[in-house]
Structure formats: C-alpha cells, structure tokens
Amino acid sequence: MKKTTLTLIAAMSLLLSSCFGTGFGTTTNTNSNNNILGSVLGSVLTNVLLGGMTYDQSGILGSWSYNAPSAAFTTEKTLTNAGGTSAVSNITSSLASSFNSIGINSNNTSFSFLEGNKFSAKVNGIPFSGTYVYNPQNGEISLKTASETIKGNVSKTERGMGLMFDSAQMANILQKEGKVSNTAAVQAISKLAKSANGARVGFLLTK
Numbered sequence: 001m002k003k004t005t006l007t008l009i010a011a012m013s014l015l016l017s018s019c020f021g022t023g024f025g026t027t028t029n030t031n032s033n034n035n036i037l038g039s040v041l042g043s044v045l046t047n048v049l050l051g052g053m054t055y056d057q058s059g060i061l062g063s064w065s066y067n068a069p070s071a072a073f074t075t076e077k078t079l080t081n082a083g084g085t086s087a088v089s090n091i092t093s094s095l096a097s098s099f100n101s102i103g104i105n106s107n108n109t110s111f112s113f114l115e116g117n118k119f120s121a122k123v124n125g126i127p128f129s130g131t132y133v134y135n136p137q138n139g140e141i142s143l144k145t146a147s148e149t150i151k152g153n154v155s156k157t158e159r160g161m162g163l164m165f166d167s168a169q170m171a172n173i174l175q176k177e178g179k180v181s182n183t184a185a186v187q188a189i190s191k192l193a194k195s196a197n198g199a200r201v202g203f204l205l206t207k
Contacts, residue, residue, distance in 0.1 A: 047072050047079055047088045049164070049200060053156040054139040060154060060161065064205035066109035069095030070162035071192075071201045072155055078198025091192050095201055098185045098192075102174070109178075111163060111205060119143060123178035148172065153200055164202035167193035 049072050071091040073079035079087070108125035113132065120129040121143075130145040134154065141163075143150045150169050155162040165173060167190040174180040174189065193201045 047085055048076050049074050049139055049153045049155055052139070054136055055154060055156050055161065056136045057134060059136075059156070060113045060134060060141075061115065062207055063112040064110060064161055064163075064207055065106045066104060066203050067106060067160060067206040068092070068204040069099055069201070070155075070157075070164055070204035071095065071199060072153070072162060072164055073196070074153075074198040074200065078196070082196035082199065087196060091195070091199065091201065094192055095189065098188045101185045102180055102182050104178075109203065111203075121177075123173060124180050126177060126179045128177045145177065148176065150177075152202065157204065160204055160206035162202065162204055164200035165193075166200055167191070170201055 052072070069092045071088050073082060073088070079085075102124060104124055109123050111119065111121045113119050113134075117131050117133065118129070119132045120127065122128075128145050130143060132144065133142045135141070139154045141152050141154050143152070150165065150173055152163060152165040152169060155164070164170075170193055171186055171190045174186050175183075180186055189201060193199050
C-alpha cells in the first residue's frame with residue numbers, strides 16, 4: 001500500500017508540473033491529466049492483488065460467468081520485477097490460447113457465491129460446490145469442496161472480478177474439478193503462473 005501511495009504522489013507531481021509548465025493549464029488539459037492519472041493508478045491496482053482493489057463481502061455475491069483470462073501479481077514489487085503491466089498482458093494473451101484449446105467459455109465456466117458462505121461453480125462444464133471463506137481485507141478466498149480446499153485471490157477490476165490462483169491451485173481446479181484431460185494445456189497454464197515470481201492466473205468473471 002505504501003508503494004501505491006508513492007505511485008499516486010509521483011503521478012500527481014507529474015501532473016502538477018505539466019500544468020504549471022504551460023501556465024496554469026486549461027480545463028481540457030486538466031480533464032485529460034485526470035484521465036491519465038486514473039488510468040495509470042487503475043492499471044496498477046488492477047494488476048496487484050495485495051494492496052490493490054478488493055470487493056467487500058457482499059460485493060462478491062451473485063452469479064459470475066467467465067469472460068476472459070485474468071492475471072495479476074501479489075505485490076507491486078513482483079509486478080515491477082516481472083516487467084509491469086506488459087507482463088500481465090503477455091500472460092493473459094497466452095492464457096487465452098490455452099483456455100481456447102481446453103474449450104473454456106462463458107457457457108461452461110461460472111461461479112456463484114451465495115449467502116451463508118456457500119458456492120456453486122462450473123469449470124469446463126463440470127459442476128462442483130461447497131463452502132467458501134473470503135477475506136475482504138486482502139482478497140484471499142478459500143473454496144472448500146468435498147475433496148479439497150482451493151486457495152485463491154479475488155481482485156476488483158473495471159470489467160468485473162478476477163478470480164486467480166497460483167500454479168498448483170490452478171492445475172487442481174482445472175484437472176480435479178473441471179476434469180480437463182488436455183494435460184499439455186494445463187501444464188502450459190501452470191508454467192505461466194510459475195514464469196514470474198508472484199504471478200497468479202485465472203478467470204475474469206462478469207455478472
């Protein structure tokens with residue numbers, strides 16, 4: 001969170017110097033700069049799990065369908081070390097190819113979080129359900145099924161909710177819960193999560 005604050009201060013300083021460098025700027029420039037600031041900070045917060053944007057407990061309730069692959073890093077430091085937002089873009093692009101080869105789409109992959117900490121889901125068309133524990137302070141979530149507990153992270157994005165896992169947990173949810181038989185694709189997805197320290201991969205979900 002400290003680095004997020006420093007990022008905000010640096011961005012504000014840049015915008016102020018831009019305004020004063022041209023007199024006092026214009027309304028158009030101010031609006032443009034505000035948009036840039038919001039875009040920069042939004043991009044950083046969207047791609048960072050710890051210290052980023054999270055839903056409160058009630059915010060995750062409801063039915064969510066798969067929309068696109070999602071990736072993020074645990075901290076701003078791991079994001080920066082991996083190459084910044086371009087690294088996230090590269091990972092999601094590769095994820096899209098792997099998800100397509102498996103056949104994951106909005107019709108066969110979804111998650112529903114209910115009152116009473118119960119959930120139901122489908123991955124690759126295979127249904128499973130159980131209970132969940134969600135921590136709105138850091139976005140960590142645990143999905144407990146009849147056979148295992150899968151730990152992941154939830155992040156709030158402009159487009160919806162990112163539900164992401166480390167390499168081992170992602171492999172579990174695809175192979176054990178989703179019964180995915182395309183081992184090569186699962187291995188490729190796991191490798192993406194391992195490719196950069198602190199990376200998490202998964203699903204961008206929308207209502």
